[in-house]
Amino acid sequence: MIGLASWLILPVVTTIFRETYPVTDTWVMPAIGTVRIDAAAVLNVLCVWLWRERSVLNVIALGVTVPLALVFVVGEGLGDA
Numbered sequence: 001m002i003g004l005a006s007w008l009i010l011p012v013v014t015t016i017f018r019e020t021y022p023v024t025d026t027w028v029m030p031a032i033g034t035v036r037i038d039a040a041a042v043l044n045v046l047c048v049w050l051w052r053e054r055s056v057l058n059v060i061a062l063g064v065t066v067p068l069a070l071v072f073v074v075g076e077g078l079g080d081a
Contacts, residue, residue: 003040003065006033034072041069 010033014024044062047053 003033003037004068006036030076034076037065037072038069041065 010029017024044065047058048062
């Protein structure tokens with residue numbers, strides 16, 4: 001959930017600190033968000049399939065983070081082309 005929340009928090013950070021830290025207005029913020037959502041997706045896949053965690057929350061998180069991670073990776077890849 002932290003990976004998904006970062007897509008809401010990072011634009012706010014960029015808006016607030018744009019003048020103080022110009023690096024927040026570059027490729028850094030989308031890269032941080034993409035890495036965090038990908039890490040969450042990998043962790044959810046490991047929890048559900050490798051470590052056999054079958055709680056409802058893990059399965060829901062898996063169903064949310066893996067498709068979003070794929071969308072963000074493909075989107076960021078196509079955005080740089």
